Amino acid sequence: MALESFKAGSALTMGVELELQLVNPTDFDLTPTASDMLDLLARKPFPGDVKPEITDSMIEISTDIHTRHDEMLAQLRRIRDALVAAGDRLNVGLCGGGTHPFQHWPERRIFAKPRFKELSGLYGYLAKQFTVFGQHVHIGCASADEGLYLLHALNRYLPHFIALSASSPFSQGVDTLFDSARLNSVFAFPLSGRAPFLLDWADFESTYFSKMEKTGVVKSMKDFYWDIRPKPEYGTIELRVCDTPLTVERAAALAAYLQALCRMLLERNEPPPREDDYLVYNYNRFQACRFGLDGFLVHPQSNETLSIREDILLTLRRLTPHALALGSEAALDEIQFVAAGAGNHASLLRHTYAGEGSTQSMVAEAMIQFRKPRAT
Amino acid sequence: MQDALMNALTQMAWPAALAIAWVFGEVANRWLSLPRISAYGIAGFAMASSQGGFLGDPSGEPVARLADFAFTLILFEMGYRVNLQWLRHNRWLGATSVIEATGTFAAVFLVAQAFAVPQTPALLLAALAMSTSPAAVLRVANDTHSAGQVTERVLHLTAFNSILAVIAFKAVIGYWVLESAGSVYQAIWHSLVVLIVSGCIGALFGVAVPGLLRLTRNPDHNPTVAFAIAALLLTALTHTLNFSPLLAALTFGMVARHRRIVLTQAQRNFGVLGDLLTVLLFVFVAASLEWRHVTTGIWLALAVIAARLVVKTAATTLLARPSGTGWRKGWLTGLAMMPMSVFVILLLEQTRHLHSGMLDDVAGIAAIVLLLEIIGPIVTQQALRLAGETQRREDR
Numbered sequence: 001m002a003l004e005s006f007k008a009g010s011a012l013t014m015g016v017e018l019e020l021q022l023v024n025p026t027d028f029d030l031t032p033t034a035s036d037m038l039d040l041l042a043r044k045p046f047p048g049d050v051k052p053e054i055t056d057s058m059i060e061i062s063t064d065i066h067t068r069h070d071e072m073l074a075q076l077r078r079i080r081d082a083l084v085a086a087g088d089r090l091n092v093g094l095c096g097g098g099t100h101p102f103q104h105w106p107e108r109r110i111f112a113k114p115r116f117k118e119l120s121g122l123y124g125y126l127a128k129q130f131t132v133f134g135q136h137v138h139i140g141c142a143s144a145d146e147g148l149y150l151l152h153a154l155n156r157y158l159p160h161f162i163a164l165s166a167s168s169p170f171s172q173g174v175d176t177l178f179d180s181a182r183l184n185s186v187f188a189f190p191l192s193g194r195a196p197f198l199l200d201w202a203d204f205e206s207t208y209f210s211k212m213e214k215t216g217v218v219k220s221m222k223d224f225y226w227d228i229r230p231k232p233e234y235g236t237i238e239l240r241v242c243d244t245p246l247t248v249e250r251a252a253a254l255a256a257y258l259q260a261l262c263r264m265l266l267e268r269n270e271p272p273p274r275e276d277d278y279l280v281y282n283y284n285r286f287q288a289c290r291f292g293l294d295g296f297l298v299h300p301q302s303n304e305t306l307s308i309r310e311d312i313l314l315t316l317r318r319l320t321p322h323a324l325a326l327g328s329e330a331a332l333d334e335i336q337f338v339a340a341g342a343g344n345h346a347s348l349l350r351h352t353y354a355g356e357g358s359t360q361s362m363v364a365e366a367m368i369q370f371r372k373p374r375a376t
Numbered sequence: 377m378q379d380a381l382m383n384a385l386t387q388m389a390w391p392a393a394l395a396i397a398w399v400f401g402e403v404a405n406r407w408l409s410l411p412r413i414s415a416y417g418i419a420g421f422a423m424a425s426s427q428g429g430f431l432g433d434p435s436g437e438p439v440a441r442l443a444d445f446a447f448t449l450i451l452f453e454m455g456y457r458v459n460l461q462w463l464r465h466n467r468w469l470g471a472t473s474v475i476e477a478t479g480t481f482a483a484v485f486l487v488a489q490a491f492a493v494p495q496t497p498a499l500l501l502a503a504l505a506m507s508t509s510p511a512a513v514l515r516v517a518n519d520t521h522s523a524g525q526v527t528e529r530v531l532h533l534t535a536f537n538s539i540l541a542v543i544a545f546k547a548v549i550g551y552w553v554l555e556s557a558g559s560v561y562q563a564i565w566h567s568l569v570v571l572i573v574s575g576c577i578g579a580l581f582g583v584a585v586p587g588l589l590r591l592t593r594n595p596d597h598n599p600t601v602a603f604a605i606a607a608l609l610l611t612a613l614t615h616t617l618n619f620s621p622l623l624a625a626l627t628f629g630m631v632a633r634h635r636r637i638v639l640t641q642a643q644r645n646f647g648v649l650g651d652l653l654t655v656l657l658f659v660f661v662a663a664s665l666e667w668r669h670v671t672t673g674i675w676l677a678l679a680v681i682a683a684r685l686v687v688k689t690a691a692t693t694l695l696a697r698p699s700g701t702g703w704r705k706g707w708l709t710g711l712a713m714m715p716m717s718v719f720v721i722l723l724l725e726q727t728r729h730l731h732s733g734m735l736d737d738v739a740g741i742a743a744i745v746l747l748l749e750i751i752g753p754i755v756t757q758q759a760l761r762l763a764g765e766t767q768r769r770e771d772r
Contacts, residue, residue: 024523025459025461026456026457026459026633031523031524032523032524032765033523033524033525035764036524036525036701036705039701039702040700040701086700088461088462088465088466089465089466089699089700090466090525090528090700090701091459091462091466091528091532109767
């Protein structure tokens with residue numbers, strides 16, 4: 001199967017996918033009820049899209065294509081309300097969070113669908129350990145080359161998204177000391193990491209993808225688990241490093257932050273990306289996963305060490321005109337609120353653990369956060 | 377000399393019976409995929425003295441207290457898994473519960489009347505038949521690592537119909553006391569007062585134990601032992617005062633859960649302690665039965681079992697869609713609710729102070745208990761398996 005052609009569309013549209021946890025409200029462990037939820041949800045028109053994920057304690061929702069933050073948020077809230085109502089009828093709790101804090105991975109069951117069974121056969125325990133929950137954000141691109149440009153120009157901002165969304169401090173019952181432990185599970189896969197440094201779609205197709213395809217290692221773009229990957233059939237690039245935040249408000253804000261950032265990058269006022277930018281890439285990514293907003297990143301071109309928190313606050317200032325143009329000031333306020341004071345959801349969950357002393361209480365808090373309608 | 381030898385053998389009887397039942401359980405589970413508890417029941421019945429075995433009639437013996445304790449642990453866990461919020465969000469589930477329980481009562485009463493069973497025993501039989509055995513359902517669900525809609529519904533409906541069965545049973549006892557002794561005071565005491573006080577004792581435990589755990593909070597401490605000791609205390613207390621340990625234990629679990637003060641995971645089944653006591657519980661129940669009682673009531677028993685199954689599956693199937701699941705899962709829910717043995721025997725055992733020959737008087741009950749002790753868990757296991765909710769071996 002050759003690489004699909006890049007379906008170029010309107011620039012700066014956005015779409016969000018969220019992988020969500022299904023938990024039992026009695027013991028707060030994950031519960032294999034995806035098919036029950038999907039059956040019940042299928043009875044009424046769903047305000048978005050919902051589908052199963054690799055293990056049957058998770059479901060994935062996605063929004064339509066939006067250009068405005070407020071519309072995206074409104075749809076995410078309708079989706080959330082529909083999910084919560086269905087969960088209430090079935091005694092199933094829903095929540096965000098990049099990992100379930102204490103789930104025991106050998107107990108997970110692979111959802112009965114050929115592709116998932118195949119992946120499980122190939123990856124063994126990695127497939128079950130991959131019971132992690134991420135947010136994916138798609139940004140529409142006017143052309144394939146613009147997509148590749150954005151993909152690489154974003155490399156220096158990637159730590160922002162990891163730090164802002166991080167909500168997976170615990171794994172298998174223990175504090176990992178990471179803000180995003182989820183990404184460590186993703187890195188275990190052989191085709192994870194960064195995309196090759198190619199800025200021309202024809203090059204990408206002929207010199208990279210077709211060679212990879214000939215090796216037999218990959219069949220389609222789906223087999224790459226890159227941090228940012230092009231999605232030719234949608235005409236988008238897809239940012240995949242975010243943990244699913246605890247609230248849909250945070251999820252919508254992250255999408256709008258990326259949208260504004262892309263708008264700024266497309267003005268091409270920044271020095272263009274280079275292969276050498278990736279020298280510090282893994283280090284920066286580690287800092288964001290481990291320390292969240294308190295981490296430090298090395299600027300790939302000036303080699304300066306910057307606090308991730310400070311860097312986000314500075315970026316927000318530069319984004320103000322773009323937010324104004326896109327109508328996403330409220331989203332940037334939310335990002336400002338996270339970076340300047342409130343902290344990410346990993347710190348909220350750690351705080352809950354410190355107060356309550358149990359990993360169950362973290363899930364209970366995550367369920368409350370998810371269903372709580374918020375005024376902002 | 378002979379006396380001493382007999383004495384020594386008597387002392388050995390229960391430990392030996394447990395060992396034999398356990399071995400049989402493992403063998404039957406491994407080779408026949410039989411639920412372990414069904415195997416314990418078969419072993420217990422075969423070893424009872426009335427069948428020529430070496431186990432004397434256990435009712436009224438100290439081992440009966442141990443069985444009570446085992447059941448209290450199970451009822452506590454059952455209560456702890458009940459989410460009353462679910463009833464608020466899903467009224468059809470509450471409707472299902474009321475309809476299946478009262479429907480069973482009515483149907484079984486009519487069947488008993490058709491078999492010319494006198495009124496009071498017929499009412500008692502109908503009240504007992506409302507219940508699903510929490511012990512069988514919970515053990516099968518935990519042993520097979522079952523999780524999903526059918527599992528959740530079976531557990532909730534079982535907790536509810538057990539409560540309704542105790543209420544109906546105590547009401548019939550009250551009516552019966554009124555008829556035989558003619559004392560309104562005694563009738564109220566044995567029904568209403570027993571119910572209310574038992575519930576209150578359970579609720580008190582449900583508030584006090586989590587509160588105590590909160591006070592002595594130790595993050596590494598597993599609350600399982602605390603809950604087990606509380607259950608032991610609760611069994612002794614309610615038994616001494618002739619209240620209902622069943623109702624108290626269920627309320628204890630439910631209140632403890634909704635107090636949610638301690639959010640730590642207690643071990644499923646109370647760990648090894650629960651596993652050990654389960655062997656004892658199921659051997660005890662089957663050893664209480666006599667072959668001659670079983671044979672005399674067999675036709676009535678089969679009719680009651682059939683009526684009960686029809687009503688329960690009809691209710692869960694017809695109300696499946698409104699309550700948010702499919703016909704098939706509704707039907708499987710009703711099917712999985714078949715067991716009833718343990719609950720019945722212990723309820724009768726705990727009424728011994730009023731009338732000790734209940735197993736003789738309530739015709740058919742011995743046969744129902746024996747049949748369902750063996751068949752019930754098998755049906756529950758198959759229903760959960762058909763629903764796709766049990767952990768497949770290759771998945772572990």
